[in-house]
Amino acid sequence: MRLGFWLGLAAAVGSLLLPLLLYDAELTIYVFIGLSIIVVAGLNLLYGFAGQVSLGQGAFYAIGAYCAGILARRGIPPLAALLLAPVLTAAVAVVVGLPVLRLRGHYLAFATLAFQLIVLSIAGQFRELTGGDTGLTGIPDLTVAGVGFPLERRAFGYAYLTWVLTALALLLVHNLVASRPGRGLRALATSEAAARGSGVPVGRYKLQVFALAAAFAGLAGGVYAFFLSYIAPGSFPILLSIQFLVMSAVGGVAVVWGPVLGAVLIYILAQVLQTIGSQPGMPLHAPAELNYAVYGLVLILIMLLLPEGIVPALRSAVASGRLRSPGGAAPGMAAGPGGAPVPPPARRQ
Amino acid sequence: MRKLTLLITAIATAACAGGAAPQSQASPGAPIKIGLLTSLTGNYAPLGTNDKLAAQQMVDAVNAKGGVAGHHIDLIIEDDQSNPTQTIISYNKLIDEGVVAIEGPPQSTAELALKPIVGQKKIPDVSVGASDDQVIPVEPYMFQTTPLASQVSKACLKQIQALKFTKLAMLTDTKNAYAIKGHDVTKNLVSQFGITIVDDESFETTQTNFATQIAKIVAAKPDILLVWATGAPPVIITKQWGGAKTGIPLMMTAAEASPLYVNPAEPEVEGVYVQATLGVLGQNVPSSNKFKKLIDDFAQPFQTANGTWPPQFAWDSMLAMTFIFDAIKRKGTNPDQIQAGLESINLDTPQGHYTYGKDKHYGMPDSSNLMATVQSKGFVPTPETQAVLASAGTGASTQS
Numbered sequence: 001m002r003l004g005f006w007l008g009l010a011a012a013v014g015s016l017l018l019p020l021l022l023y024d025a026e027l028t029i030y031v032f033i034g035l036s037i038i039v040v041a042g043l044n045l046l047y048g049f050a051g052q053v054s055l056g057q058g059a060f061y062a063i064g065a066y067c068a069g070i071l072a073r074r075g076i077p078p079l080a081a082l083l084l085a086p087v088l089t090a091a092v093a094v095v096v097g098l099p100v101l102r103l104r105g106h107y108l109a110f111a112t113l114a115f116q117l118i119v120l121s122i123a124g125q126f127r128e129l130t131g132g133d134t135g136l137t138g139i140p141d142l143t144v145a146g147v148g149f150p151l152e153r154r155a156f157g158y159a160y161l162t163w164v165l166t167a168l169a170l171l172l173v174h175n176l177v178a179s180r181p182g183r184g185l186r187a188l189a190t191s192e193a194a195a196r197g198s199g200v201p202v203g204r205y206k207l208q209v210f211a212l213a214a215a216f217a218g219l220a221g222g223v224y225a226f227f228l229s230y231i232a233p234g235s236f237p238i239l240l241s242i243q244f245l246v247m248s249a250v251g252g253v254a255v256v257w258g259p260v261l262g263a264v265l266i267y268i269l270a271q272v273l274q275t276i277g278s279q280p281g282m283p284l285h286a287p288a289e290l291n292y293a294v295y296g297l298v299l300i301l302i303m304l305l306l307p308e309g310i311v312p313a314l315r316s317a318v319a320s321g322r323l324r325s326p327g328g329a330a331p332g333m334a335a336g337p338g339g340a341p342v343p344p345p346a347r348r349q
Numbered sequence: 350m351r352k353l354t355l356l357i358t359a360i361a362t363a364a365c366a367g368g369a370a371p372q373s374q375a376s377p378g379a380p381i382k383i384g385l386l387t388s389l390t391g392n393y394a395p396l397g398t399n400d401k402l403a404a405q406q407m408v409d410a411v412n413a414k415g416g417v418a419g420h421h422i423d424l425i426i427e428d429d430q431s432n433p434t435q436t437i438i439s440y441n442k443l444i445d446e447g448v449v450a451i452e453g454p455p456q457s458t459a460e461l462a463l464k465p466i467v468g469q470k471k472i473p474d475v476s477v478g479a480s481d482d483q484v485i486p487v488e489p490y491m492f493q494t495t496p497l498a499s500q501v502s503k504a505c506l507k508q509i510q511a512l513k514f515t516k517l518a519m520l521t522d523t524k525n526a527y528a529i530k531g532h533d534v535t536k537n538l539v540s541q542f543g544i545t546i547v548d549d550e551s552f553e554t555t556q557t558n559f560a561t562q563i564a565k566i567v568a569a570k571p572d573i574l575l576v577w578a579t580g581a582p583p584v585i586i587t588k589q590w591g592g593a594k595t596g597i598p599l600m601m602t603a604a605e606a607s608p609l610y611v612n613p614a615e616p617e618v619e620g621v622y623v624q625a626t627l628g629v630l631g632q633n634v635p636s637s638n639k640f641k642k643l644i645d646d647f648a649q650p651f652q653t654a655n656g657t658w659p660p661q662f663a664w665d666s667m668l669a670m671t672f673i674f675d676a677i678k679r680k681g682t683n684p685d686q687i688q689a690g691l692e693s694i695n696l697d698t699p700q701g702h703y704t705y706g707k708d709k710h711y712g713m714p715d716s717s718n719l720m721a722t723v724q725s726k727g728f729v730p731t732p733e734t735q736a737v738l739a740s741a742g743t744g745a746s747t748q749s
Contacts, residue, residue, distance in 0.1 A: 028441045230433065234458055235462075
């Protein structure tokens with residue numbers, strides 16, 4: 001068995017057992033980390049494997065949350081609302097993707113960023129439907145046939161729901177990138193012209209992966225809406241989309257486990273700095289310095305020292321013999337499913 | 350397979366075994382943990398920093414005198430980063446720390462996000478945000494020290510009426526629950542005061558240039574502009590409004606009753622009307638006013654420590670701690686007892702006389718919602734307010 005398999009299994013079992021040891025606040029962070037992993041796993045498909053930059057995943061996260069929240073408030077069974085959230089989000093992504101995916105590189109990034117601004121503006125204006133800028137309150141709890149999580153173990157229940165959905169998302173990504181469409185996505189990331197010449201349906205694949213990434217974000221957004229019972233445009237700032245991209249870059253793009261490590265590290269770093277900054281006796285400027293300056297400095301150091309991200313760096317270390325693993329990829333190359341080397345995503349100008 | 354079954358059984362058992370920890374009375378002399386959930390970073394940091402300074406002063410003062418009912422108070426502070434998601438995380442951190450009551454958060458939008466969770470956790474939360482929706486309808490464990498947006502609105506409209514103005518323009522931050530509520534209430538109330546809204550503009554919290562809105566407002570020729578906003582935008586609006594030399598008076602609400610608004614907005618801020626509460630105008634309160642001593646008891650140490658008279662958010666925070674301490678003294682130290690104590694608040698404070706009840710979790714008297722203008726970087730009561738301040742402080746909690 002490869003080292004990667006055992007590490008993955010250890011991570012899965014460890015994260016499965018972890019909620020048993022956590023208090024409510026830590027379970028809340030656990031849930032948000034899981035939801036971030038789901039979004040970033042989708043972004044990883046789009047950006048890491050297919051080479052399409054998006055600064056608008058927060059918009060799809062918001063759309064999923066609003067779909068689930070609005071539907072559930074209007075009498076649709078919460079589970080059905082949750083399942084519809086990724087479907088409706090993907091449908092929106094198809095409509096948006098048709099024109100937007102004609103753009104590339106920075107242009108695509110700006111277009112997706114603008115899309116999020118539009119979504120937030122719409123959510124803020126349609127007060128009857130969305131609650132407007134003050135938000136949508138009274139979203140019912142997630143129930144199946146009228147049975148929900150016990151009130152006192154609510155965070156615990158959502159932690160395991162998130163674990164299951166995260167595992168499914170990662171499994172789907174793992175299988176997809178190993179499949180023929182997955183190879184096609186990697187091909188179009190390197191060169192759309194070459195991929196088209198090799199018979200890859202470039203336009204269709206780009207649209208499909210855009211919709212799939214949106215569906216991931218929509219699913220995570222649906223869980224978010226039920227978990228918090230409240231959503232507002234302020235819950236989905238532009239910075240959230242950038243944070244998703246940072247998680248992807250820090251963990252490592254074009255590797256299945258990159259989103260996991262990226263989301264865990266970024267979320268925990270932010271929480272640790274927040275906790276230090278708000279300790280009694282700390283000066284009033286400490287929280288701002290820690291949350292902005294130190295956070296930024298740590299990110300800069302990570303990107304300077306590990307420009308391909310942490311998971312590819314670890315794999316390079318394994319392959320170069322500092323750690324021993326017979327199935328590792330060559331230095332500088334991320335390992336794909338089955339240990340097959342994957343080139344880094346194309347850098348577009 | 351057997352291991353998997355054991356694992357699933359363990360998880361299921363843990364899921365069922367948990368439950369809310371039973372509430373226990375703190376043993377005599379044992380410290381009590383009180384949470385402060387506030388915005389130390391993000392858009393609402395100017396509010397949160399004053400909350401922190403005031404809460405810390407109150408806790409230090411009470412601990413120096415032996416604590417509350419013999420219990421030393423541990424203040425646990427969490428930053429909500431001006432963000433609803435982080436508000437929930439930080440709130441749960443405080444609950445896990447074992448706090449028996451919480452003050453905050455200061456932004457009403459986050460408070461609305463918190464409202465259903467406060468009902469689940471059953472730990473009393475004394476809010477320093479200011480949207481009516483926080484406490485109407487009543488959530489048994491949520492209370493509010495600030496005036497309702499509707500009270501602020503009435504105070505502003507009374508002043509506009511006293512100035513014999515009839516044409517009003519409004520500029521509202523649509524990302525702020527307090528501002529939206531205030532805007533909506535004002536729209537409903539203007540006719541009672543013989544006022545017409547001639548222009549109604551909006552913006553978002555992150556906006557930094559208001560030239561478009563200002564041009565439209567000036568074109569509508571109002572007698573006065575009322576701004577519903579919190580945080581940085583009012584400073585920029587004031588600077589740009591002054592720079593436009595419109596000659597039209599500007600009015601701000603209680604959220605701007607702070608040097609954090611006045612100082613950066615100088616010199617354009619001179620002459621601006623600001624809605625302010627009794628404590629904020631404390632320097633102008635005559636010694637014959639029965640609340641004067643209470644005002645000075647808090648304000649003077651605050652001014653000594655921080656070099657400024659307490660702004661609105663410091664008073665809000667001071668009241669939250671006052672009420673929590675009072676509830677502990679009268680009823681006990683566990684969350685249910687503190688909740689019962691808060692529901693029976695009947696107290697003279699620097700902000701007037703407060704009463705809470707089972708159906709009323711807010712209590713600032715209308716007579717404490719006053720008006721001032723900015724003069725020489727300070728707040729000077731308007732003539733109408735001076736008459737109220739001279740009335741020996743008979744204000745009772747009259748808002749219904």
